[in-house]
Amino acid sequence: MSTRPTLPELADRYDLVVIGGGITGAGVLHEAVRAGARALLVEQDDYASGTSSRSSKLVHGGLRYLRSGQWRLTLESVRERGHLLRDAPELVVPLPFLMPLHRGRKPGRWPMRIGLALYDLMAGSRRSRFVAADEVLARAPGVAREALRGGLAFEDASTDDARLVLRLIFDALAQGACALNYVQAQAVAPGRVRMRDRIDGSVREVEAAMVVNATGAWPDATPGAPALRPLRGSHFVFAAQRWPLRRAVSWLHPRDARPLFALPWLGVVVYGTTDLDHAGALDAPRMTPEEAAYLLEGLAWEFPGLGLRAGDAIATYAGVRPVVAHGKASPSAESRESAIWSGPRSVGVTGGKLTTFRVTARQVLREAAKQVPQLAPVEAGPLFATPAPGGGDDRIAGTPFTWDGMRHALRHEQVVHLADLMLRRTRLGLVLERGGADLLPRIGTLCQQELGWDEARWAQEQRDYLDGWQRQHAPVPA
Numbered sequence: 001m002s003t004r005p006t007l008p009e010l011a012d013r014y015d016l017v018v019i020g021g022g023i024t025g026a027g028v029l030h031e032a033v034r035a036g037a038r039a040l041l042v043e044q045d046d047y048a049s050g051t052s053s054r055s056s057k058l059v060h061g062g063l064r065y066l067r068s069g070q071w072r073l074t075l076e077s078v079r080e081r082g083h084l085l086r087d088a089p090e091l092v093v094p095l096p097f098l099m100p101l102h103r104g105r106k107p108g109r110w111p112m113r114i115g116l117a118l119y120d121l122m123a124g125s126r127r128s129r130f131v132a133a134d135e136v137l138a139r140a141p142g143v144a145r146e147a148l149r150g151g152l153a154f155e156d157a158s159t160d161d162a163r164l165v166l167r168l169i170f171d172a173l174a175q176g177a178c179a180l181n182y183v184q185a186q187a188v189a190p191g192r193v194r195m196r197d198r199i200d201g202s203v204r205e206v207e208a209a210m211v212v213n214a215t216g217a218w219p220d221a222t223p224g225a226p227a228l229r230p231l232r233g234s235h236f237v238f239a240a241q242r243w244p245l246r247r248a249v250s251w252l253h254p255r256d257a258r259p260l261f262a263l264p265w266l267g268v269v270v271y272g273t274t275d276l277d278h279a280g281a282l283d284a285p286r287m288t289p290e291e292a293a294y295l296l297e298g299l300a301w302e303f304p305g306l307g308l309r310a311g312d313a314i315a316t317y318a319g320v321r322p323v324v325a326h327g328k329a330s331p332s333a334e335s336r337e338s339a340i341w342s343g344p345r346s347v348g349v350t351g352g353k354l355t356t357f358r359v360t361a362r363q364v365l366r367e368a369a370k371q372v373p374q375l376a377p378v379e380a381g382p383l384f385a386t387p388a389p390g391g392g393d394d395r396i397a398g399t400p401f402t403w404d405g406m407r408h409a410l411r412h413e414q415v416v417h418l419a420d421l422m423l424r425r426t427r428l429g430l431v432l433e434r435g436g437a438d439l440l441p442r443i444g445t446l447c448q449q450e451l452g453w454d455e456a457r458w459a460q461e462q463r464d465y466l467d468g469w470q471r472q473h474a475p476v477p478a
């Protein structure tokens, strides 16, 4: 049975209630528990179902932030990347990058070399180097040969963003925290939170010495909350057979010189992204045909040899960046720094990056400790208190996931709906054709065994998952 508690099982009072189960909320919960706080997190949908499962998957220093002079963000990110590579090697892995250089095209060799030298300096080790054109062609088959004079090789890191959130939450639970997905919360008065369970409809109010609002791009009504500018970014997912990349590659879009990335990830290639004002609902963003056309134009510019089209993609996904509005004309000119504000017995946080979640969490707790001193973060130590769950050997063909891992998730990771299992506990819905539809009969048997779903429930879950996949993740014609 699922290990998710119900509202009546909650205590009447907590030191800290965190609203929002993305990377920011998960990071705050995790640091609070390390500080010895009695902490509760509630997420209105599934953990990481917001922006935190829809990123570019980079744990990076944000080379492009150097261009816009965001030194502090770059330095923090480079340091955090180093800590995460050390502390979470099963989740955050080194990612060798290439940037092809063509005569007559941007970026020029020297501005990039200087940027990368700074990047290396911040990381404390020399990793970047110039590589010859044949090495670029060998590592990134299909790259434009025209005027190719070589490339710059450097190192970053990548992660499974949703798994990083889940790991933080379940590690916090193992240390005594409490967390519930599918529970929507509203801070109704200083120190009081009302919550509604979206599964059984029950309602409950709890007291909290401190409430942290970590609701990302979702509006926060607490006093002092900054105006947000939700910015959508979309990605394509291609099969590695169609795009045999051996390195992550970055280049500039010919139309607006925005950086594009393609990276090998969980056996597929993720390619993006866009940066556009998002006007629609926040819970189900999707790539538009205009974004598909923009991305394909960028792809054909640097990889004309591949002949990739929208219909060749396995999947797509879109996410909405929680960016604080500073009134810049261009979305990409808006700062990606986090914002923190406070009121009576509440702290709000938004913006920032996946990479810097720990820095943000510690800043939030320092702010909270001004009112509730026992929330002060403890000295940084090893990130996780528990070992990562073992995966088993019975691999699901064509993926890095295993049937044992899936059974573990069903038993221990608060799977409420099939989409939780397919899109976040595993990423099968993104890395397999048609959202992994061919595996559903076997997965249905597992769900029936582990969660006690009957035929009618399974039929409903399948319909909901496949409809949702079609709406949000199916390849979008350009």
Ligand SMILES: Cc1cc2nc3c(=O)[nH]c(=O)nc-3n(C[C@H](O)[C@H](O)[C@H](O)COP(=O)(O)OP(=O)(O)OC[C@H]3O[C@@H](n4cnc5c(N)ncnc54)[C@H](O)[C@@H]3O)c2cc1C
Pocket (backbone or CB within 6 Å): 019, 020, 021, 022, 023, 024, 025, 042, 043, 044, 045, 046, 047, 048, 049, 050, 051, 052, 053, 054, 055, 056, 057, 058, 059, 060, 183, 184, 185, 186, 214, 215, 216, 217, 218, 231, 232, 233, 234, 273, 318, 319, 320, 321, 322, 350, 351, 352, 353, 354, 355, 356
């Ligand atoms: C396209 C794109 C690419 C990106 N790439 C990178 C990258 O490569 N590297 C990087 O470091 N960063 C990247 N980012 C940034 C990063 O993904 C985000 O900054 C981060 O995921 C935001 O996390 P969050 O927890 O603040 O928001 P979210 O993950 O959105 O979490 C907020 C949660 O709050 C919940 N919520 C809202 N209201 C309530 C309520 N009333 N009750 C309960 N729950 C509620 C929502 O359901 C949501 O799950 C990218 C972002 C985008 C969009």
